[in-house]
Amino acid sequence: MIFYLTVIFGCQLAGELLKMALELPVPGPVIGMVLLFAGLVIHRGIPADFAKVGDAFLANLSLLFVPAGVGVMLHMAMIGEQGLAISVALVGSTLATISVTALIMRALSGRRNDDGISEGDVSDG
Template sequence: MNYLKEFVILCTCLFLGIITKHFISFPIPEAVYGMIYLFIAFTLKIIKPDDVKKTSNGILHNLAILFVPAGVGIINSYDEIKGKTLVLVLVVVAGTAITMGLTGKIIELLQRRNNVR
């Protein structure tokens, strides 16, 4: 499958996510809704993972570029976050630990439910 067709599939899922976000006012990003639509398409076998494999891998290999705007935003906000470094580090560490713990527990529950061990 060519890159343009794969990219259109991914953008269509993202567009559906944007539309969903417009109608549903949950604090969930549009991209997450788009991933849900992509998952549904995979589950219903509307598309196969191989149909978007090359483009997805290309995006993943260049993912670092997407962090540049976030880094610039942090540098632009330096005056506001100056002196709060310890608090920010603690929040990031605590958030990471909580996320890892909850993810582990959810996987554990799902494995127990499916009797997979």
């Protein structure tokens, strides 16, 4: 299990290094996550021990929010000053996310009529 934990942190480190070396506008952990995903696709699956490490991370996910919560509390005055802008950004991004998700879902699922038959399955004759 230590090996897979090292793989996860190694991917994050590789993402940070790529971000700095190539001056990419994407956060290093996101690049690391893409690298990890590519590795799992190449491996064609998730090893059982790797899944156990991932489950352990998910079981303790709430602990990872403690630093973010502390940061919010430290900057409460600034958040108060920018409250309207933050609220507009949150509402706007939420609406955009819901809209894009709905459009993609609609495009990928195909339209269904009242009988549950796809419109492409109905013959004209």
